[in-house]
Every structure is written in C-alpha cells, then in structure tokens.
Amino acid sequence: MAKKSKIRTPIVCVMGHVDHGKTSLLDKIRGSSVVSTEAGAITQHIGATLVPLDAITHMSGALSKVSVNVPGLLFIDTPGHHAFTTLRARGGALADMAIVVVDINEGFRPQTIEALQILRNYKTPFVIAANKIDRIHGWRVQKDQPFNKTFAQQNERVQGILETKVYELVGKLSDLGFNSERFDRVSDFARNICIVPTSALTGEGIPDILMVLVGLAQRYMTESLKVSADGPGAGTVLEVKEERGLGMTLDLILYDGTLAVGDEIVVAGNEEIIETKVRSLLKPRPMKEILIEERFERVRSVTAAAGIKVAAPKLDGVIAGSPLRVVRGPNRDEVVEQVRHEVQDIQVTLSDLGIIIRADTIGALEALSKELEGHQIQVMRAAVGPVTRHDVIEAGTIKDPLYSAILAFNTPVLPDAIDTLADASMSHVSIFEGGVIYQLIDDYVEWRDAKKQ
Ligand code: GDP
Ligand code: MG
Numbered sequence: 001m002a003k004k005s006k007i008r009t010p011i012v013c014v015m016g017h018v019d020h021g022k023t024s025l026l027d028k029i030r031g032s033s034v035v036s037t038e039a040g041a042i043t044q045h046i047g048a049t050l051v052p053l054d055a056i057t058h059m060s061g062a063l064s065k066v067s068v069n070v071p072g073l074l075f076i077d078t079p080g081h082h083a084f085t086t087l088r089a090r091g092g093a094l095a096d097m098a099i100v101v102v103d104i105n106e107g108f109r110p111q112t113i114e115a116l117q118i119l120r121n122y123k124t125p126f127v128i129a130a131n132k133i134d135r136i137h138g139w140r141v142q143k144d145q146p147f148n149k150t151f152a153q154q155n156e157r158v159q160g161i162l163e164t165k166v167y168e169l170v171g172k173l174s175d176l177g178f179n180s181e182r183f184d185r186v187s188d189f190a191r192n193i194c195i196v197p198t199s200a201l202t203g204e205g206i207p208d209i210l211m212v213l214v215g216l217a218q219r220y221m222t223e224s225l226k227v228s229a230d231g232p233g234a235g236t237v238l239e240v241k242e243e244r245g246l247g248m249t250l251d252l253i254l255y256d257g258t259l260a261v262g263d264e265i266v267v268a269g270n271e272e273i274i275e276t277k278v279r280s281l282l283k284p285r286p287m288k289e290i291l292i293e294e295r296f297e298r299v300r301s302v303t304a305a306a307g308i309k310v311a312a313p314k315l316d317g318v319i320a321g322s323p324l325r326v327v328r329g330p331n332r333d334e335v336v337e338q339v340r341h342e343v344q345d346i347q348v349t350l351s352d353l354g355i356i357i358r359a360d361t362i363g364a365l366e367a368l369s370k371e372l373e374g375h376q377i378q379v380m381r382a383a384v385g386p387v388t389r390h391d392v393i394e395a396g397t398i399k400d401p402l403y404s405a406i407l408a409f410n411t412p413v414l415p416d417a418i419d420t421l422a423d424a425s426m427s428h429v430s431i432f433e434g435g436v437i438y439q440l441i442d443d444y445v446e447w448r449d450a451k452k453q
Contacts, residue, residue, distance in 0.1 A: 008227045009050065009072050009305040010217040011094060011255060013087075014079040015119075016101035017109035021131040022079035024200035025101055029075060029210070044284050045307030046251045047238045049075045056214060060146055060207035070217045070225070073210065074305045076253070078238075081115045082410070085363035086321055087236055089255050091342060093363075094236050096225065097216055098126040099209065104165045104197065105135055108172045110436045116176055117438060121370040125216045127194045128180065129209055130169055134199040136161050144203035147196065148184060166195055183212050189219050227304055232326040233259035237267065238307075240318045246280070248315035252324055253307050259326055260301035265312065266335050268322035268343040273336050274314055275327075282309040319343075321361060354378030355444070356395050358387050359409040368409045371437050375445070378403070387413040387431060392420040395429045402448050407440050408433045 014022045030042065030049050043050045052072035076083060076095060087094035100115050102108060119126050134141055138158045142150035151159065166182050173180040173193060183194035194212045198205035217225065234256040243249045250267070252259075259265075263278045282296035302308050310324075323342045325335045343362070348369040357372070357379055359365035365382050372379055380398065381391075387408045395404050406429070413421075413431055420426060430447055434440045 006227060007069050007071065007222055007225045008256070008303075009074045010070060010096040010213075010221060010225055011048075011074050011076060011253065011305050012097050012099065012213060013076050013084045013093075013095035014099045014101060015081045015084055015111075015115035015126075016079075016099075016129075017103070017106075017111040017115075020101045020103040020106070020109070020112070021129070021200040022101050025099065025129060025131065025198070025206075026075060026077065026079060028200045028203055028206055045074070046282075046284060046309045047077050048253060048307035049077060050306070051075065051210065053214065056207070056210040059144070060211045068214060068218060069222070070214050073213055073217075074253075074307070081111065081118050081367075082361075082364065084115075085118060085367040086361045087238065087253070088321060088342075088363050089234070089236055089323075093122045093124055094253060094255060095124065096221055097213055098124055099129050099213070100126055101129045101131050101200075102169060103132050104130040104162075104169070105132055107165075107168055110439060113176065114437050116173075116178070117371055117374075118367050120177075121367070121374070125189075125220045127183070127196060127209060127212045127216065128169065128173075129198045129200075129205075130166060130195050131198050131200055133162060133197045133204060134202045136165075141199075141202045142204060144206065146207045147198075147205045150204045151197075162197060166197065169195055183208060189216055227256055231257035232328040233257040233263065233265075233302075233304070233324070234326070235259065235304075235324045237318060237320055237322045237324055239320055240315065243309075243311075246282075246311045247313075248311075248318075249282075250310040250312075250315060250318060250324070251307070252310050254302055254304045256304050257326065258301055258303045259308065259310070264327040264332070265310075265324055266327060266339045267315075267318050267324045268339055269317040270319060271317060273340055274318060275332075275336065276312045276314045278310055278312050280311045282311065321363065348379060348382040349373060350382065351378040351380060353398065353400055353403055354380035355403050356381045356383075356391050356406045357409070358383055358385065358391065358406065358411050360384065360411045364409055368407065368437050368440070371441060372407075375441055377441070377444070386411050387417045389414065389416040389420045392417050392426060392429055392431070396426045401428050402451055404429045405444055405447065406431045407444060409437060409440060410435050 170180050180193035183196045186192045186194050196209045235252045235254040237250050239251040267274050281299050327335045432443045
C-alpha cells in the first residue's frame, strides 16, 4: 500500500456581510456533533473547532470515491474578514481557505465584496455559502440534508426561484471577475468558484459545503499543507489572557509542526522579542465533562493544526497576532530574527509621493494597501494605530495636493489630529474613516477626482 504523505488539517475562516449568517453557520457546524458518537468526534479547540474527515463523510452520506488524505477541517471560531486579515502566518493569511456567506435573498452587500477582494489579493481558495435557502417562500425543510436531497423535495416553483437567485450570484461574481457555478455542476475547482446553497438554521447544504472545502484542499493545497509532524512548532497568537491559577496565557493556533511542554518558544511583545519555556499546554474539556471543576485538560504536546492554550512565564506584553516559534537545536538567534522580521514585515509598497494610511492591525493595514495597489493609488506612509497630529501635518505638506489625504481603516482619529485638521492651513487635507476598505477607497477617489477638475 502506498504511504499517504502526512497533510495537516487546513484552517478555515468564515467571512461575509453582517447578518448573512456567519455565526449561525459556525454554530451549526459545531452543533453537528450528533454524529460524533459513531464517526470521529467534532472537538472544541481553543479558538477553533475541529471537524474530522470521518464526521464530514458521515454527514454527507456518500463517501466520494477519490482517496482523501486531508484529515479534516479546523474552523477559526471568530468569523469576519477582520479576523482573516489580522490572523497571519509567515506574512500571509493564517486561514488556508474561506467560506463567504451570502444571504441568498439579499445578495451581495459591501462586506461581501470586500471579503472577495481580500481573498483575491491573498489568493486564498474559497467557497460561497448561498445561505438562508429556508427563507425562500414555500421551502420544505429537510433538516440537515445534503443539497441534492432537499432540492429534490422542493416543488418546481421553489426550485426555479433558487436557480434564479443562484444565477444572480453568478452574475455578481462575474462582474468581479470570478467564474462560478452551483457546486454540483462544477467539475474543475481551479476554474470555477463553487456556490453551495445552505441554511445555517436547518443544516441543509452543510454537508456539501464541508465536502467542497475538503475537495478544495485536496486539489489546491496538498503541497502547502504538507508538514513535518515532528518539526518545530509555528503558530499565531489569537489572544493573550490572564487565567485564574495559570497566570498569563496565550491562545494559539498552531499551523505547523509540534509544540510540547518544556519547549523553548519565541514570541513578539510590545517592546521586545520574548523568549520563554512552555510550562503547560491546555485544551478545553469536552462539553459532557463540564461539571468537572477544572475547565482545561493538560496535554504533553500538540501537532498542527490545532488551537491550544499555552501557559509560560514572561508572557506579559505579548501582542495578539504575534507569531510563535519553537526553538529546536542551535538556531535560536535565527528564530528570534524570524519572529522580529515577521512583526515588522508589513508588505506595503511605499512611494515618495502618496497618501497616508492607518489601520488597527498589521493585517488590516496590509489588506488596505493591497487593495490600493490594485487601484494604482500610491502610499507614502503606512502605520498601525490611530491617526495622529503628525499624520495631518505630513499630509498637509505633501507636494501634490491630490495626495493630501489620510485613510483610517478601523482606527480612530486622535483629538489633537482633529484640532490640527481644523486649522486654516490644513484646509486642503482630508481624512477618510471607515470599516469597509473599498468604500474608503471610493470616498478618496471621489474626493481626488473632484479636486482634479
Ligand atoms: P452574522 O452577522 O453573519 O454572524 O449573522 P448571524 O449568524 O448572527 O445571523 C443573523 C440572523 O440571521 C440571525 O437571526 C440568524 O438566526 C439568522 N439566520 C442565519 N442563518 C440563517 C438561515 O440559514 N436561515 C434563516 N431562516 N435564518 C438564518
Ligand atoms: Mg456574527
């Protein structure tokens, strides 16, 4: 028997417009643990949920004949494209794949478009969940059933409405430059984006979306998912938290190698790079054991991909989003340098002449700058944090007034910056604030083009 190469669990992020069903979809996936007694159990990790392949194939009822060696899917529990851009691994996105949730009755909204632009810029494979199919008037619910089974139970009128709505999505995606098709008509995942009709409320289509994700990982990513299971661990810090009895802890997504108690680790702090030693590794206890006093279960080691809590000395000041690396052997200085690089390495192309951009995290800043690059808008300076007085002065002195603008993405403008902006000498400067990248860019372009005339 040919030995299958070891492939780690791909990491999945859920994105989409507010209220279109991201949280409900994640809840539904988590709650599908009814199958857990017979098939592999869906387990709660720190900050993530692991759905093993057995559970997926069990739900979908029919195991596809292709040999699948992706072990399952690890869903990041925090949905949204902010999570996607903030959670980074080696300068790119931590998530290997994404689900973009669209309310099939509402169609595309600003954050749907933004999610798609971000995924395009990061070259991240994704699937569309055309959600809330149960809201189509006359829909007959077939709880937790795969799409083909529930679709066959609908009358012709309802089937027609669903088809029309799916084609509206196909049209919108085409406007944005994506080829797409209902998933059961897609034969080449590389050429077409799959649209899976779902209901996060009734569970219809959920097995299919999980199978499509497994298929995507299998076709696209088997190379990038290959790991040396016993290699030194690499991960991304989700959160830094004080826990009773444990002191300061890190909630970590481990995306490569192994992390064990006693390992020397390197993480980035506010002021400096921190080197310390893992004291304990903790997993949440399964639901049925919730009565047990201790909330966490101690483990000796974990292998990627996994969500795990790390307790260690000296964790004060570790920044959320920081990389974590295990030191094995004599390469300590190298690892410290890697971590330092990763936190500083904002992939933004800067020009002598350009606008100033601000965002709340490194990832958000990079997402904004990538989109600006696509619009051929030059950036002179890019920084994390609120807009300062200094930013306003700098924007005011730029030679070309068409660049006298500051884009503030998800970050406030400090009071003294507002005061400075009110100054008569700064009347040609504008600050654009917002939480949707392409609207920020649209606002700036409109302002700039008005100035040009
Ligand atoms: P989010 O903002 O994208 O996380 O959206 P939520 O998951 O919070 O969902 C917003 C609302 O839509 C909630 O009231 C959900 O119960 C409802 N909802 C989500 N998915 C579905 C679905 O598939 N069908 C129906 N009927 N309602 C849904
Ligand atoms: Mg939500």
